Amino acid sequence: MGIIAGVLGTLMMDSLNHLFARYGVILKIDVRIIGRMAVGWAKGRFRYTHPKEMEPAPNEIVYGYFTHYAIGVGFAIPFVLGWDLLVGGPVSPIWTFVYGVTTTVASLFIVFPSMGFGIFGLRSPEGVKSSLSSLANHAFFGVGMAVAVALA
Numbered sequence: 001m002g003i004i005a006g007v008l009g010t011l012m013m014d015s016l017n018h019l020f021a022r023y024g025v026i027l028k029i030d031v032r033i034i035g036r037m038a039v040g041w042a043k044g045r046f047r048y049t050h051p052k053e054m055e056p057a058p059n060e061i062v063y064g065y066f067t068h069y070a071i072g073v074g075f076a077i078p079f080v081l082g083w084d085l086l087v088g089g090p091v092s093p094i095w096t097f098v099y100g101v102t103t104t105v106a107s108l109f110i111v112f113p114s115m116g117f118g119i120f121g122l123r124s125p126e127g128v129k130s131s132l133s134s135l136a137n138h139a140f141f142g143v144g145m146a147v148a149v150a151l152a
Contacts, residue, residue, distance in 0.1 A: 100142020
C-alpha cells in the first residue's frame with residue numbers, strides 16, 4: 001500500500017503542479033535540478049552555496065524523476081506502516097492528507113538549503129513563492145496519497 005500511495009501521491013503532485021504552474025499560480029517543479037541534486041548526493045556533495053554550482057549531469061531528467069518518485073514512496077511507506085503499527089485499522093485519508101502536507105518540512109529545511117536556496121528557499125530568485133509552491137505541491141501529494149488509501 002505504501003508504494004502505491006507514494007507513486008499516486010507523487011503523480012498527483014506532478015499533475016496538479018503542471019496545471020497550476022501553467023497559469024503561474026505556483027512554480028513548476030524542476031526535475032532537472034532534482035536530478036542534479038541527486039547526482040551530487042551520489043558523489044557525496046550534499047550542500048551547495050548557490051544552485052549554479054550544481055553542474056548539469058548526463059541523464060539528469062531520468063535521475064530527477066527516479067529520485068522524485070523514490071522520495072514520494074520513501075515518505076509514504078513509513079506513514080502507512082506507522083499507521084498500521086500505532087493506530088491499526090484502515091489508514092485515514094484525512095490524516096494521510098495532513099501527513100502529505102507536513103512533508104513540506106523536508107523541502108524547506110533539507111532540499112532548499114542543500115541546493116543553495118537557503119532555509120524556506122528564501123534565497124531563490126522567486127523568494128517566498130518557492131516556499132508557498134512547495135506547500136501547495138506537498139498538499140497535492142497528500143491528496144494523491146489520501147486517494148490511494150481511500151481506494152484501498
